[in-house]
Amino acid sequence: MSSQSIAPALHGSDQPDPALLRVTPLFRDLDDDLLWRIARISTIITAPENTVLGRQGERVDCVYVVLSGQVAISNEAPNGDQAVVEIVRAGGQMFLSSTLAGLPLLLTGHAIDTTRLICVDAGGLLDLIRSEPTLATAILRAEALDFRQLVRQVCDLKLRTTAQRLGCYLLELTTDQKALTASMRLPFDKRLLAARLGCRQENLSRAFAALRDYGVETHGARVILHDIAKLREYSVPDDLPDGELAF
Amino acid sequence: MSSQSIAPALHGSDQPDPALLRVTPLFRDLDDDLLWRIARISTIITAPENTVLGRQGERVDCVYVVLSGQVAISNEAPNGDQAVVEIVRAGGQMFLSSTLAGLPLLLTGHAIDTTRLICVDAGGLLDLIRSEPTLATAILRAEALDFRQLVRQVCDLKLRTTAQRLGCYLLELTTDQKALTASMRLPFDKRLLAARLGCRQENLSRAFAALRDYGVETHGARVILHDIAKLREYSVPDDLPDGELAF
Numbered sequence: 001m002s003s004q005s006i007a008p009a010l011h012g013s014d015q016p017d018p019a020l021l022r023v024t025p026l027f028r029d030l031d032d033d034l035l036w037r038i039a040r041i042s043t044i045i046t047a048p049e050n051t052v053l054g055r056q057g058e059r060v061d062c063v064y065v066v067l068s069g070q071v072a073i074s075n076e077a078p079n080g081d082q083a084v085v086e087i088v089r090a091g092g093q094m095f096l097s098s099t100l101a102g103l104p105l106l107l108t109g110h111a112i113d114t115t116r117l118i119c120v121d122a123g124g125l126l127d128l129i130r131s132e133p134t135l136a137t138a139i140l141r142a143e144a145l146d147f148r149q150l151v152r153q154v155c156d157l158k159l160r161t162t163a164q165r166l167g168c169y170l171l172e173l174t175t176d177q178k179a180l181t182a183s184m185r186l187p188f189d190k191r192l193l194a195a196r197l198g199c200r201q202e203n204l205s206r207a208f209a210a211l212r213d214y215g216v217e218t219h220g221a222r223v224i225l226h227d228i229a230k231l232r233e234y235s236v237p238d239d240l241p242d243g244e245l246a247f
Numbered sequence: 248m249s250s251q252s253i254a255p256a257l258h259g260s261d262q263p264d265p266a267l268l269r270v271t272p273l274f275r276d277l278d279d280d281l282l283w284r285i286a287r288i289s290t291i292i293t294a295p296e297n298t299v300l301g302r303q304g305e306r307v308d309c310v311y312v313v314l315s316g317q318v319a320i321s322n323e324a325p326n327g328d329q330a331v332v333e334i335v336r337a338g339g340q341m342f343l344s345s346t347l348a349g350l351p352l353l354l355t356g357h358a359i360d361t362t363r364l365i366c367v368d369a370g371g372l373l374d375l376i377r378s379e380p381t382l383a384t385a386i387l388r389a390e391a392l393d394f395r396q397l398v399r400q401v402c403d404l405k406l407r408t409t410a411q412r413l414g415c416y417l418l419e420l421t422t423d424q425k426a427l428t429a430s431m432r433l434p435f436d437k438r439l440l441a442a443r444l445g446c447r448q449e450n451l452s453r454a455f456a457a458l459r460d461y462g463v464e465t466h467g468a469r470v471i472l473h474d475i476a477k478l479r480e481y482s483v484p485d486d487l488p489d490g491e492l493a494f
Contacts, residue, residue: 075402079483083405085398101391106398129387133377140376143390144348150397151332151353155322157404158330158445198405236326 014044016118023091023118024065026142034132041124046116053109053117054095060105062119065093069115072192073107084195086149087112087188097143100126112188152238160236162199163210167235169197170216170223181215182225189221261291263365270338270365271312273389281379288371293363300356300364301342307352309366312340316362319439320354331442333396334359334435344390347373359435399485407483409446410457414482416444417463417470429472436468 018035021027027038044067047053054060056075064071071088085107088094098105099122129136156165174182186193194204208218214234215227225231265282268274274285291314294300301307303322311318318335332354335341345352346369376383403412421429433440441451455465461481462474472478 075398075485077402077406077483077485081406083402085401085405097387097391097394101388103388103391103395106395126384129383130380136376136383137373140344140386140390141348141350143387143394144344144350147344147390147394147397148350148353150394150401151322154332154397154400154404154445155324155330157401158332158442159324159328195405198401236324238322238324 015039016042016044020044020067021065021118023067024093024142025091025145026065026093026096026138030134030138034128034135037128038120038125038135041121041128042118044116045119046114047111049111049114051111051115053111054105054107056106056108057104059102060095060099061122063093063096063099063122063125064109065118065120066090067116067118069111069113069117070188071109071115071117072112072188073109074195075107082195083198084192085153087192087196089187093142096139096146100129100139112192155238157198161207162197162203163207164235165197165199166193166204166207167211167214167216167231168237169193170211170225171228171232171235171237174225174228180228182228184223184225186221186223262286263289263291267291267314268312268365270314271340271389272338272392273312273340273343273385277381277385281375281382284375285367285372285382288368288375289365291363292366293361294358296358296361298358298362300358301352301354303353303355304351306349307342307346308369310340310343310346310369310372311356312365312367313337314363314365316358316360316364317435318356318362318364319359319435320356321442322354329442330445331439332400334439334443336434340389343386343393347376347386359439402485404445408454409444409450410454411482412444412446413451413454414458414461414463414478415484416440417458417472418475418479418482418484421472421475427475429475431470431472433468433470 016039018032018039021035021038027035053064053071066088068090071094072084073086073088073094074082074084076082094109095105129139156168160168173184176182190204191201194201197204199207208216211231214231215225216231217224217226263286265279265286268282268285268289274282300311300318313335315337318341319331320333320335320341321329321331323329341356342352376386403415407415420431423429437451438448441448444451446454455463458478461478462472463478464471464473
């Protein structure tokens with residue numbers, strides 16, 4: 001994260017196809033007409049690796065939706081230590097609540113791969129929210145889901161050991177929730193994984209070693225889960241899905 | 248937290264004075280007419296100590312604003328471990344984002360003292376949001392501030408030792424930000440403080456012991472900070488105020 005450079009000439013010119021906006025749960029259920037109006041205040045941009053998309057303490061004038069690639073969202077403490085709060089991947093959005101509330105960012109976002117994003121103009125979005133109650137409802141819901149992700153993370157940090165947190169994270173990466181075993185590639189390097197889990201790199205190594213007893217085998221970025229049930233029992237992932245909605 | 252009882256007959260009959268709604272930043276800047284309309288869908292209730300005001304996994308039909316007393320907001324892991332996410336005090340609100348989004352609660356709220364609250368009907372509030380853009384803006388802003396508090400907590404948990412987190416918490420409790428020394432009473436017991444900080448009680452004792460070198464003296468619930476500057480330097484509290492707003 002030391003080689004960050006401020007977003008160079010990121011203003012894209014391509015207006016996204018309205019259907020593309022459905023990549024994010026934020027816009028997924030909106031009707032076609034409203035999607036058209038959001039598309040008209042949006043552009044697609046491509047951010048090279050290490051581009052800073054918004055910096056802690058500053059304001060940005062758009063909400064980003066990730067189409068491909070990955071963005072690390074992190075906070076730097078006064079002494080220079082860095083906490084990675086989240087890695088945003090395709091379908092995720094960022095800077096939503098601070099930007100709509102007119103607040104400076106608490107977190108810096110930087111592209112860890114070449115990343116394609118939709119940039120939705122914040123002022124235009126606020127205008128639409130004021131005139132379109134369904135959009136206001138969608139935004140409230142998206143903010144609630146973001147909030148819940150953070151609540152989960154706070155509980156994770158308070159209740160679980162590093163090895164358990166790593167176990168939960170690996171279980172999240174398994175796409176087939178009913179599989180008995182899984183094989184995967186870590187989506188980013190171990191330095192970033194340690195920062196995301198809130199531990200030092202040496203503790204991450206110890207956590208991987210501790211998970212060997214629960215069927216976790218690693219070869220560099222390659223991870224094999226030989227016994228998902230055993231790993232689940234050890235890591236105690238929470239069972240608070242957002243699936244059971246009221247709508 | 249073992250002696251919780253479900254909120255017994257909490258439905259108050261007193262409609263709050265509209266000005267009372269200004270206790271919370273959520274409603275502080277709304278005009279008098281809008282406050283009247285919110286007061287009309289609100290009641291004041293008194294919750295005895297240990298009353299459960301909403302339970303994880305269930306839905307509530309109102310947003311609570313705390314007038315006096317304290318409410319612990321916690322999450323119970325599948326194995327029964329409990330993480331206290333926050334202690335809500337006078338002026339704080341709770342269940343805002345989940346309730347407005349129609350989602351079941353992720354967290355249980357229970358009164359740790361006798362607590363007076365305003366209960367604002369969620370359906371009525373949603374109706375008002377749809378017709379009153381200034382209320383929608385106030386809600387978005389309140390949710391953003393709640394989100395930022397959690398972001399701070401995630402960073403706190405990832406970057407700081409237990410002793411530093413305790414130091415930051417004690418610094419937060421000092422009312423005079425420019426004082427050189429401070430004397431205070433912990434607002435709740437050490438068991439709850441440990442759960443809020445995300446540590447075991449024995450680690451909290453060790454953290455208090457570690458802070459002795461930084462001028463922190465304790466006698467039961469009484470805490471004296473003899474050298475705030477030294478404690479601040481050790482604990483590295485973040486300097487990300489929400490004061491510098493765009494409005």
